[in-house]
Amino acid sequence: MATFHLKVMTVDRCFYDDEVDQIVVRTTQGDVGILPHHVPYTAALGIGGLTIFQNGQSRVAAIAGGFVDVSGEQTVVLARTCEWADEIDINRAREAAERARAILQQKESDHEHDIAQVKLKKAINRMRIAGDK
Known part of the structure; x- marks a missing residue:
């Protein structure tokens, strides 16, 4: 092949x-x-x-x-x-997702909101790839 x-x-x-x-x-x-x-x-x-x-x-x-x-x-x-x-640390990914969710709920500036959304997507992706539902 x-x-x-x-x-x-x-x-x-x-x-x-x-x-x-x-x-x-x-x-x-x-x-x-x-x-x-x-x-x-x-x-x-x-x-x-x-x-x-x-x-x-x-x-x-x-x-x-x-x-x-x-x-x-x-x-x-x-x-x-x-x-x-x-190699993904599931607990670290979960904590990152929770921090991002907390920022999203605080109604911060648009810039901080955008950054938190990207961080949340990355954390969710890491959990998904590692097999954590």
Whole structure:
């Protein structure tokens, strides 16, 4: 089976760097599947999942913000945040969601409201990816 090179970079580390069969990543326009020999493509990332398929196995990570760039040589994901499902601290994600909800209820400024909404979406995404209902 054909593969392609995937590199996932965050602000503080190289998150992933290997050959893969396929990925599915959340963009701002929805989920996009990337297979070997995909046409050149660039998109902004949303808040969601990154599923990596390799050797018949799949692994999921929570991802938020950044870009995906597909070229003939490789696919590069530059993400603001990215963490494997099994590395997510569920309690920390729940606490972040509660803090964001509290801010949303306080009727703060539009700017603070917008920030709290994004933080809530990220926390809910992390809980969902980790399998917490």
